[in-house]
Amino acid sequence: MSSSIDSSVKITKPFSSDTDKEKEGLLQDADLYRDKLETQWSGLKKEATEYGKQALIIGGVMATTFVVMNALLPKGKKKKEILVEPVEPVEKKVTKIKTQSAVGQAVQSLAWTLAVGWARQKLKHFIEDERKTE
Numbered sequence: 001m002s003s004s005i006d007s008s009v010k011i012t013k014p015f016s017s018d019t020d021k022e023k024e025g026l027l028q029d030a031d032l033y034r035d036k037l038e039t040q041w042s043g044l045k046k047e048a049t050e051y052g053k054q055a056l057i058i059g060g061v062m063a064t065t066f067v068v069m070n071a072l073l074p075k076g077k078k079k080k081e082i083l084v085e086p087v088e089p090v091e092k093k094v095t096k097i098k099t100q101s102a103v104g105q106a107v108q109s110l111a112w113t114l115a116v117g118w119a120r121q122k123l124k125h126f127i128e129d130e131r132k133t134e
Helices: 019-072 102-133
Strands: none
Touching: none
16 A cells, blocks of 8 residues: 655654754744734624624614603503403304415415525625625
8 A cells, every 4th residue: 555645744854953944934834824813803803893883873773762752652541450250151162273284384384485595695695795895
């Protein structure tokens, strides 16, 4: 059996005398990865800040609407308690309610699945368009 050697693996002598070069190479790699991570992290922080601001605006609008509606709409009348004597139950003939057929349920299920899929696709396109404009 022949085994193939991965070309990306560097074969060096153990305890080679040139450790300073290897150290510099590793430090450069570490700096490169650190820069990439910092770039990604700053992007995530920026997006989180934008979404947080939007959530606060939506929450503020909802709270303001609630307060204004409670102030403007008339209060409901208080209901008076009426004492009613208990009534003996009357036997009723139970009729069987016709339920949907299996075909009707399958069609309804399919319609819901298509509607949710369509809404998901529209939301996905909306998010992509928002990202392109930024």
